[in-house]
Amino acid sequence: MRRYLQADHQAIAANSRQTPGAWILAAMYDGRMTGQSVARMIRNGTMGAYRPVGAFDAYEAMHDGGSSVWVRYVAGLDVVPMPDTVTVRVPDYGTQRGYEGVCIRTVDISSRCRRCGGPRGPIRSHTFVKDGTRLVCDAWENDCGHQDTYAFVLAEARVLAERVQSRRPKSPKTPLIRGVEGGRYAAAVDLIAELFREKPTLRALAVLPHIEAHGHMDAVQVIRYFVSDSPTGTYTSARAAALHLIELDEEACRAAEAEQTEWQDGPIGCGREATHTTGDNQ
Structure with missing residues (x-):
């Protein structure tokens, strides 16, 4: 101070x-x-x-x-706002032992000198020859007098890239929701999942017009009953409604599988067969 x-x-x-x-x-x-x-x-x-x-x-x-x-x-001047970063092409000679090649890397660096914070100089193209190959990179001189080196610039670019990566939002860990294959409400579930993927805070009642527009009136009715019975009422989420539809379809699938299970024959005298008699024994 x-x-x-x-x-x-x-x-x-x-x-x-x-x-x-x-x-x-x-x-x-x-x-x-x-x-x-x-x-x-x-x-x-x-x-x-x-x-x-x-x-x-x-x-x-x-x-x-x-x-x-x-x-x-800047009064009365048509000036361009100073960007936080600039994109430059720099030669990378590698760091491993015995490396003799060179490649041109395009990286983002700060628009300001790392020593004093002053603006970096205007960027211009620079042509050079390495191992008989003509290459083009960028060059500049800082008005502040502090000189940059390509090795320093590459190191700066790596640090900046790591910071940008760390600030990116992580992918949600919530598993994707899909309708039960062949289920009565499968199409409605997939539609709801698509809607709340774009807006995770979407409420169940908000998706009803979309479901109705696609003709899934049975799903609309089920969701209305689900919301009215839910402790959260009108605040019930679209995700919760989709999970409820999935649960109904899974229960229907389990019931259908139980009905289709074939009865396995066993020894005479077991189960209901034990009560059967023939006319010869009467």
């Missing part, structure tokens, strides 16, 4: 006005939260030096010494 209080923002804003559209290092702070707060106050004009609102753009980035704030004067 001490560095923040000592920053001469009047001078910083005046300097930025002299070079419109160019990013300049405004200040450095010990903590990232302070830097992020200052960048936000510059953008929304909370600080009087950066008014009117929208006249300045700013961002916070990591710095070797902690946190840095970069600012540019």
Whole structure:
């Protein structure tokens, strides 16, 4: 916080006005939260030096010494917002022992210098020859003077890719619901499963118009009774309704299998055969 209080923002804003559209290092702070707060106050004009609102753009980035704030004067300019990442082509010479080849990898890296947080220089194509093959990669020079190396860029790209992967939502562990093959309500179950897969919080009553539109009136009636008897009432989920239909179809299948089970003959005198008599014995 001490560095923040000592920053001469009047001078910083005046300097930025002299070079419109160019990013300049405004200040450095010990903590990232302070830097992020200052960048936000510059953008929304909370600080009087950066008014009117929208006249300045700013961002916070990591710095070797902690946190840095970069600012540019944009009033009246048609500037492109600075992206968080840029896509570049870099040569990969490999790390294994005795590796002599090279391949071009397309990776995403930060748009800011990893040393001071300043914007990375404009990207241009660079052609070079390796083992008689002409290859094309990207090259750039940072205005801040800190030089990147391809090995460093590849390592940065791997870290960034791992962070992006870790933030992706995990696949739901809930098993897929399918109608019982040949079941009376199989088609209705599959329709419900498709609906709540897109909206997991869908309620049972909300799927009735869709089921009815497909002609599954028997399933509609069953779900209405199921909801009215459910402790959760109108809050009963579509998933619960689908499971109920599946349960009914499975019970019907078990009952049909029991009826089709053939009676196995056994020794005379067992079971109902023991009560049978013939006319000769009367």
